[in-house]
Amino acid sequence: MTTAFIDPEILKNIFSSISNGVVVIDRSRNILFINSSAKKLLQIEHERWEGRDIRELIPNTQLPYVLESGESSIGVKMNIGGRQCLVNRTPLYRDGELIGAIGVLQDISEMEHYHSLLKQMETIIEFSTDGIYVVDQNGITLMVNSAYEMMTGFRREELIGKHMQSLVNEGYFDQSVSLLVLKHKKRISILQKIGGKKDVIVTGNPVFNQQGDIEMVVTSVRDISHLIQMKIELEKAKSFSEMSHHRYTFSVGDSDEKIVFRSHSMKQIFDKMKQIAPYPATVLLTGPSGVGKEVIANFIHNVSPRKDHPFIKVNCGAIPEALLESELFGYEKGAFTGARQDGKIGLLELADKGTIMLDEIGEMPLSLQVKLLRVLQEKQVQRIGSHKTKKLDVRIIAATNQNLKELISQGKFREDLYYRLQVIEIYIPPLCERPEDIEPLLDHYFSFYCKLYRINKHLSPKTKEILQRYHWPGNVRELKNLMENMVVSIPSQFIEPRDLPLHIHDQVTTTYSLTLKQQIEQFEKRIIQEAIQKYSSVRKAAKQLGIDHSTLVKKLKKWKT
Structure with a gap:
């Protein structure tokens, strides 16, 4: 290839505005021209350069090799003056004769630093345990990380380049937080269902440019399906799905009920509950129907050391006598006709380490009273059809609206069981005996239901x-x-x-x-x-x-x- 030789003065005018450095040497390796960008890069703005050997300024220069070989080299990295540069080298010809060479220097130090930071950021994003999903200002997917792929089962190749609305329409997720962020121009968090199966919490964050426009939306995605599953399993474990809701109620954690009172008699009961709650002694709650015996039992359990263990409530009057024994004590496989093949754990065993409330204890059949007495005396339980006993650590709270002493005189309740249950007896008086409590109870429940139903x-x-x-x-x-x-x-x-x-x-x-x-x-x-x-x-x-x-x-x- 033949290139006409250009006068250095003309070269100066041509290359003076070029941001890249330009160096021209003759056949003898002497410098003919350097533009201002090259001078700055070589730090020779105030030095004499005309006619100097290029190797004096750039010892590791390969321009002399171009003079020897007559071949070009493009995009070669080299260190010049402590700066990382990208260098293009081209021979200069005139009438087919090699007369020199030209080098174009591009300082890529900042770019290398930028790419290094970008690489670091990409690595951080890639190894984040949270899923990361990025879209541009038009809602087009730009990138997703590995955590998102693992979390959702979607490959990034399926998502990148696609509009979020298209992905919603195709069933990848039920709604897009990115589109909501683009619409409302603020940070938004929502609960999202992935593929119609997995629940995740997604938080979309807008990234604004200097003009205040959204350039992209970066969304963090956290898988909560395992938390939901854990909650379900916990509820199953605590509710013991064997139970039938119409027979008994199961209470978990803090109750929504509140003990509201103003009377001196209820203050004494409240103080007594706080006093006895830490100890495993059996409690007998008596009083007319509707006075709040279950609320009292809730309180005793929830302020006791057993609060993180099961609290099972059994209505002895609501369960048929034929079923009550198997419900309370459980049974081994094949214990009786109709028994489950794998047997069944009883409610007393399920309440181990916790509390069991035996409501309407006066309705318990005499045959079961004997077995319950044995549980209280020996602190162990035996399933129906089994010869083995199991140690039991359970607190019993019994409740009744009947006069147990009258039942004892009628032969309907065992006296020895009564005294076993009556270690601590708490009598809750009816409202007519504590009229001071009526007004605060009226205010509490009226306000409660107004708030519940959002009615003024x-x-x-x-x-x-x-x-x-x-x-x-x-x-x-x-x-x-x-x-x-x-x-x-x-x-x-x-x-x-x-x-x-x-x-x-x-x-x-x-x-x-x-x-x-x-x-x-x-x-x-x-x-x-x-x-x-x-x-x-x-x-x-x-x-x-x-x-x-x-x-x-x-x-x-x-x-x-």
Whole structure:
């Protein structure tokens, strides 16, 4: 190839604006031209260079080899002045005669550093235990890491280059956090289902450029399916799926129930519960139906050292006698006709290290009372059909609304079992014996159901007064159910006495009644309150009610509304 020789002055004008370094030498290796970029790279901005041998400035230069061979070399890395450079070398010809060589130097030190950092970042991303998923500003997949591949079972080749909406449509995942981030331009976390099977938590983070536009979205993905599975397994282990829900209830962890009281008698019970909870002594809870014996049992278990172990509740009156023995004690395979081939563990064994509540203990058949007495005495249990016994560490809380001493006199309950259960006896009095607790219980459960159903309602003072006078034969259970009923079934925001069930009126009116005038006034007050609430203006409410504005104002002042 023939290249005409160009005068150095012309070369200076051509290459002065080139960012890469340019060095031209003649046939004798002497420098003919160096542009400003090369001078800066060689650190000779203030030195004389014209006519100097190139090897004085670049000892390891290969330009002399080009002069000898007449061959070019492209993209060769070499260190020049402590900087990593990419060098292209080309021979210069004139009329077919080799007259020199030209070297083009590109400083890639910063680029090498950048690539090194990029490589490090890629390595970090690749070895992250969280899945990483990156899309561009258009929602096109740019990269995924190995953790994401392992977590989802998808190969990166399936995903890279595809739009997120297409992947959603194809069933790779149920929704895309990346598209949500691109839409709302902020960090977003969602629960995502991968391939219709695996649950993951994904957090999409927008990456903005200097103009404030999103350049990409980086999403971290964490597999929670194993946590969900662990939760399921824990619930299975604790609920012992052998149980039937209609026979007994199983309580896990802290109960939603709260012990609400104001009376001195309940304060004494509360103090006693805290005192006895740390010890494994058997507890007998007595009192009328609905007073909260189960709530008391929950509290004792949950503040005891056994709180992280099973708490099993058995309603002795709800399980048929023929089944109660096998439920409590379990059985070996083939123990009786219809028995499971692999046998069954009993509830007492399942409660080992924990607590078992035997509700309605007075309903337990005498034949089982003997076996339960043996468990209490010997601290061991024997399955039906087995000759072996197993040591048992379980706390028993028995509960009844019956008079066990009367049952003993009638021959329906064993006296020796009674005294074994009565190590600690706690009597929970009915609400009629602790009227101080009615108001805080009303406030607690009414507020609880308003929040639960997201309803804003109020008990009028007269309504609350009637409810406090009521004798509550169903105790706390009746009160709780009535509060839920009124919150969900009464349409008006203010619950007045006329909204209460008739049987409450019938019981209360013996000591408390309203005259006709008072009832009319209550009805009028309710209508006016609802009108003001609806129209948010006294003047508009008066117009709607068909009365003068001043008349309505006088009534409100009278009622101090």
